[in-house]
């Protein structure tokens with residue numbers, strides 16, 4: 172019996188009692204729904220973040236509920252608000268301290284591009300300092316937009332190639 176035929180045979184026989192997958196998909200699924208995020212909040216978009224995190228929207232429902240203020244216990248960085256040149260090194264340090272694999276969401280026009288602050292004191296987009304996985308437009312973005320961004324990030328995490336092997340520190 173060929174491999175595919177054999178798999179179908181077992182799936183038919185034990186219908187509903189098991190499923191087939193691969194390690195990459197399984198790890199992706201686990202990572203997708205167990206994000207520990209570090210909120211780096213500096214300005215007014217913070218209200219929208221709070222609204223998305225609590226009350227009506229409650230993004231804990233999607234597996235992003237664990238908020239931590241230790242970057243060493245976080246794997247997702249939520250950058251919310253304006254980042255000034257003085258804050259830039261702090262943001263970079265926090266990013267460097269996150270555990271691998273790690274992801275970043277830039278929330279609001281200021282984090283994405285500097286927003287209305289087109290001047291020398293404000294970083295014109297956090298991707299000038301750190302890599303960004305998902306951008307959320309708007310000044311400020313609605314909580315629904317934040318939920319949509321979380322969903323997009325989770326899709327990305329689920330489908331990326333998972334690096335799961337233990338590597339010694341060099």
Ligand code: SF4
Nearest residue numbers: 215216280281310311
């Ligand atoms: S994008 Fe708008 S609401 Fe958000 S931090 Fe900037 S100025 Fe404030």
